[in-house]
Amino acid sequence: EVQLVESGGGLVQPGGSLRLSCAASGVTFSIHWMNWVRQAPGKGLEWVANIKLNGSEKNYVDSVRGRFIISRDDAENSLSLQMNSLRAEDTAVYYCVVSSGWVFRHWGQGTLVTVSS
Amino acid sequence: DIVMTQSPDSLAVSLGERATINCKSSQSLLYSSNNNNYLAWFQQKPGQPPKLLIYWASTRESGVPDRFSGSGSGSDFTLTISSLQAEDVAVYYCQQYYSDPLTFGGGTKVEIK
Numbered sequence: 001e002v003q004l005v006e007s008g009g010g011l012v013q014p015g016g017s018l019r020l021s022c023a024a025s026g027v028t029f030s031i032h033w034m035n036w037v038r039q040a041p042g043k044g045l046e047w048v049a050n051i052k053l054n055g056s057e058k059n060y061v062d063s064v065r066g067r068f069i070i071s072r073d074d075a076e077n078s079l080s081l082q083m084n085s086l087r088a089e090d091t092a093v094y095y096c097v098v099s100s101g102w103v104f105r106h107w108g109q110g111t112l113v114t115v116s117s
Numbered sequence: 118d119i120v121m122t123q124s125p126d127s128l129a130v131s132l133g134e135r136a137t138i139n140c141k142s143s144q145s146l147l148y149s150s151n152n153n154n155y156l157a158w159f160q161q162k163p164g165q166p167p168k169l170l171i172y173w174a175s176t177r178e179s180g181v182p183d184r185f186s187g188s189g190s191g192s193d194f195t196l197t198i199s200s201l202q203a204e205d206v207a208v209y210y211c212q213q214y215y216s217d218p219l220t221f222g223g224g225t226k227v228e229i230k
Contacts, residue, residue: 035219044210044221044222044223044224045159045161045167045210045212045221045224046221047218047219047220047221050217050219059217059218061218062218095166095167101172102155102214103157103169103172103214104157104159104167104169104212104214105169105178107166107167107168108166109165109166110166
């Protein structure tokens with residue numbers, strides 16, 4: 001069974017930083033693209049970033065490019081999202097998602113990030 | 118960016134009746150070299166992460182009941198629940214994976230009438 005466990009969420013002031021982590025098990029982590037998808041309270045889904053096998057390619061939604069950095073450690077089966085210069089509009093539940101054949105097949109339970117003073 | 122537009126925003130259907138959700142993309146999701154539509158459908162229940170239902174527009178994910186079906190091609194797609202069950206109350210999202218940035222529709226809330 002695939003398990004994705006996110007951690008690192010919490011309350012942070014505008015302009016602050018936070019690092020999210022995702023621990024994966026039950027999946028051959030190194031062969032999959034990995035993603036972060038977020039959902040603001042009561043709102044829809046927004047893809048944030050993805051990273052290719054071996055970290056050789058990274059893509060970001062425009063609203064976070066230059067502020068967020070996605071990374072992976074295939075030896076530890078872990079995914080990270082370094083979030084800098086946080087804004088109120090970054091408040092959301094952040095999901096770690098495994099892509100299998102381009103498809104968002106496995107999702108974690110999510111971790112809540114709240115940006116507020 | 119590809120914009121995904123779902124309709125309706127919400128619908129109420131009687132138990133056992135059909136529910137139909139539409140999704141339109143701002144450009145074609147059909148990749149001509151493999152004839153695949155890069156479109157997926159997800160179900161999200163309150164307090165839970167989304168769950169993959171359909172991919173390649175019409176391929177049902179393993180374990181998904183066969184009352185769920187996807188259809189359409191190019192820019193117009195449909196998710197159909199043939200006989201609504203109580204456990205199908207949820208928000209449904211379409212999503213394109215044709216090109217970055219990957220984008221979702223705004224969601225359709227399905228309730229029991």
